[in-house]
Amino acid sequence: MTGNTSEAWPEPPLAGTEAAAVLGALERQRATLAWKCSGLDAAGLRATLGTSTLTLGGLLKHLAHVEDSHFARLWTGSPVGAPWDTVDWDSAPDWDYRSAAEDTPEQLLALWRESVARSRAVVEAALREGGLDQLGAYKTRGGERPRLRRVLLDLIEEYARHAGHADLIRESVDGLTGEDPPR
Numbered sequence: 001m002t003g004n005t006s007e008a009w010p011e012p013p014l015a016g017t018e019a020a021a022v023l024g025a026l027e028r029q030r031a032t033l034a035w036k037c038s039g040l041d042a043a044g045l046r047a048t049l050g051t052s053t054l055t056l057g058g059l060l061k062h063l064a065h066v067e068d069s070h071f072a073r074l075w076t077g078s079p080v081g082a083p084w085d086t087v088d089w090d091s092a093p094d095w096d097y098r099s100a101a102e103d104t105p106e107q108l109l110a111l112w113r114e115s116v117a118r119s120r121a122v123v124e125a126a127l128r129e130g131g132l133d134q135l136g137a138y139k140t141r142g143g144e145r146p147r148l149r150r151v152l153l154d155l156i157e158e159y160a161r162h163a164g165h166a167d168l169i170r171e172s173v174d175g176l177t178g179e180d181p182p183r
Helices: 018-037 042-046 056-076 095-102 105-129 148-174
Strands: none
Touching: 018 056, 018 105, 018 148, 042 056, 042 095, 042 105, 056 095, 056 105, 056 148, 105 148
C-alpha cells in the first residue's frame, strides 16, 4: 500500500486456504500501517502522543526491523542485514525507535517497504516448497523450531499492536481517524 487510496484494500479471503487467510490478515495490517503513515512530512512522522516518545517514524523503522529479523533469524537462520547488523542492541535496545528521528520520511518508508518486500519473497518461496507447517531454521534451547504459521501469526500480532498506536498518533497529527482508508 503506498497511501494511494485508489489501490485495492487487502482483505483476507472469506473462503480461502489457511495460508491465504493468514497472509491476507498480515497484508491488511501492513496496509493499515502504511495508510496511517502516508502523506506526512518529517514533523508528522516525529509527532508523539502525551508523554510517550513513540512516533510513526519509529514504528516504521521498528516494523522494518521486525520484518527482517523474523525471517532472517527465525526462518532462514541467517544474520540480519544492514542497517540492523551494525547496531549494538544490548546498549541501544530501542535504537530503531529512537534513530528514526534522524531519517527522512522517504528513507523510513523505503526501509520499511524494502523489508516487507524481502519478507514477502521469503514467504512466497517457502509456500512454494510446502505449507504453513514447515519448520524454520531457528532452534530454541529445547530444540523446538517455529512453523511458518507461527512466524506469520507473530507478525500479525506485532502489526496489530502497533496499528493501534499509529491510530492514536495519526489522529493527534492531523485528525485522520478510522480503520479503512477513504475510497
